[in-house]
Amino acid sequence: MKKATILSAALSLCLSAASAQGIQLESNPELVNKYMSTITPNELKEHLTIIASDEYEGRETGERGQKMAADYIAKYFMSEGLVGPVKDNPNPYFQQFDLYSSKYTSFEITSGGHKAELFEDIFPYGNFSLNKETDLIFIGFGDTSKDFDDYANADIKGKGVVFFQNSPEEYKGESGDKNGLRQKARMAAEKGAAFAIILADTDEEFTTQTKRYASYLKKGKLSFEKPNSEQAASSFGVILAKPSSFMAIMGKDQSKFQKTIQKNLKKGKAPAHESFKISINAKYETRRVPTENVLGFMEGTDLKDEILVVTAHYDHVGIIDGKIHNGADDDGSGTTGLLEVVNAFSQAKKEGNGPRRSILFMTVTGEEKGLLGSEYYSSHPIFPMENTIADLNIDMIGRGDAEHKDQPNFVYTIGSDMLSSDLHNIHLEVSKTFKPDLLIDYTYNDKDDPNRYYYRSDHYNFAKHNVPVIFYFNGTHEDYHQPTDTVDKIQFNEMANRAQLVFATAWELANREKAPVVDKKDESQK
Structure with a gap:
């Protein structure tokens, strides 16, 4: 991808925004900006410094470090007032299942x-x-x-x-x-x-x-x-x-x-x-490998039976040849971004501004092994998939790629228009209204793109069930799946901007009168 791609992406945004003029946001801008601003670089760094530390041993699926990360996330969900929705489980924040290695x-x-x-x-x-x-x-x-x-x-x-x-x-x-x-x-x-x-x-x-x-x-x-x-x-x-x-x-x-x-x-x-x-x-x-998705639930008000899902995978690849692969960007960044979105919604709810729709915040396991955690949830949903209005998935938002070295304040978004024109237009209006300086790049928003990013993260297991999705992503880099993917290389200011965009989009979706209509069919899922 050359620099011209960035220009074409910006042009694409302008043209798409023009086509979305009929969409009106229903959010209170003062409230969105108030709670969006609680997502800060310093708080993101505090979480990520723990989750991507050597102590967590690279969060290999089923191993000690992954279990430690699961405990950290579950305790944080509890401290923020989220409910564990998994019934008949000793820890209601864990959706547990077995894999075989x-x-x-x-x-x-x-x-x-x-x-x-x-x-x-x-x-x-x-x-x-x-x-x-x-x-x-x-x-x-x-x-x-x-x-x-x-x-x-x-x-x-x-x-x-x-x-x-x-x-x-x-x-x-x-x-x-x-x-x-x-x-x-x-x-x-x-x-x-x-x-x-x-x-x-x-x-x-x-x-x-x-x-x-x-x-x-x-x-x-x-x-x-x-x-x-x-x-x-x-x-x-x-x-x-x-x-x-x-x-x-x-x-x-x-x-x-x-x-x-x-x-x-x-x-x-x-x-x-x-x-x-x-x-x-x-x-x-062959050995049995128990693992778990971590779920935190915020019940809505008058539209509580409709569910918005926000996902990120918290596993990584563990220790390879004796070297810890910390996975700060992949996907410690998405996980900590999700935690900060939780915090923003939690503060809003404490002040009487909770969401109309319910929100399920879920960090999934086994993504690096083939999107296994999200596949398990989509096959064994805690809340009916037909009641799920959208999935906002965050995977690698902590850094940039070589194509944006001169424009670090950007994010790739993928999938927003695959199933729902409404969702795509809402996404455009939210971006333009609350994050006008954040470049939205649609380079990979193509089911036939050779990188196949639309199929390579956890949102796809929702899209397969006709749930509209947006995938927030910032490209790969030389430290991808290497022991050098560490916290010191994360760009926290830009990461905060991306997490704030996710929050603003989630707020709009959770509070609109009508959920996004599924009006497209993804033929690639056949």
Whole structure:
């Protein structure tokens, strides 16, 4: 995104605002400004310094730090007069549920005195168990085309296959993907192989691909369902391998082997099939991981059966390779922003200016593991989804991105117009009225945007149920999911502006005579 994008975003705001002239705000501006001003940089910093401290160990889902953060948030909700709405639970502020974590306890492949080890030499995709000595068939590039068929005359039924990840130009493969890990693996499974070992082109490519995901595999994949060990034992295994390690297992000189293949390709010959004996031993364990969403409820007055939800995820990625990932921006910033919105509404209610509609403030768990906490709530709602008028979701509002280095006072908003014209127009009028100097950037407000941010935070689990949403977000940066995402890098003045915008929008939605009408259908949810 270039600087021109900021200009186009500003122009988009002007044009959209013009189209929203028919919307009239129903809020009392003096009250909004009075309580909005209670959201301050200093108070945000006080909360975030605790939540994103080393003591909270990066708030890994189900681990000690996440539990500490949950207790902190629940106690704060209680101190601000919010009610715990979860019935029949020892702590009514906790919506508790179980997840299951599966991870490999061992994974190695051996042959001829050589050993390939997990993460150093091999990286498995998915969960599967194998413990056997078996034939491994080298089949070149695992591809087919009008000129080449790597599977021709290959006896691979029930055996393992090994091939290069990327097909050369000579193939113009029918797989349609030169970087064909997934499609080639599917082809191998369809042709009867038991598992596939896919060789990266270079050791550097293997390291690049695995470095991004190894920490997650080491921690284990979280899911709602307990994995079935019998299914895992029978599932198709896909393993990315470092080529130098596997050439050693195959007893080949890597350089000579690849040169021979290239010479044959120029002669129109596919790589010759070769068979090797290997032993593969892959085991994984499953454990139950209890976790909880934290809910605080403020009952409304005459429209109390209608619910506005404000969300932020309070989990992060924990400790990776011995380093605490504090998650100050992701999403300590959204969590503390939500706490300050709670405080503003609490002060208003104490002074007799409570909301007409009820508000559910919810910090969710398991976002980093696949939006699991919000998915659980949307499937097990404490308040009916049909009574939920909107979700305002806050995720990463503490910093800026490279595209706004000269305009730090901005926020990306996503999803406001996906389901409801009313919500979008209300959002525009609130922004223009109460935060005119805050640039609203719609760059990512597109369901087809390649970053797919509309689908990547907790609002989406409300949108799936036809609940209108607004996602407040400030982009990624070099410290995203790194141990360097720390409190000292947060821009608290700009963060306060964004939290104040959320508050002003929530106030308007909670007090309008009519809730936003759902007048659009998001076809992407099919």
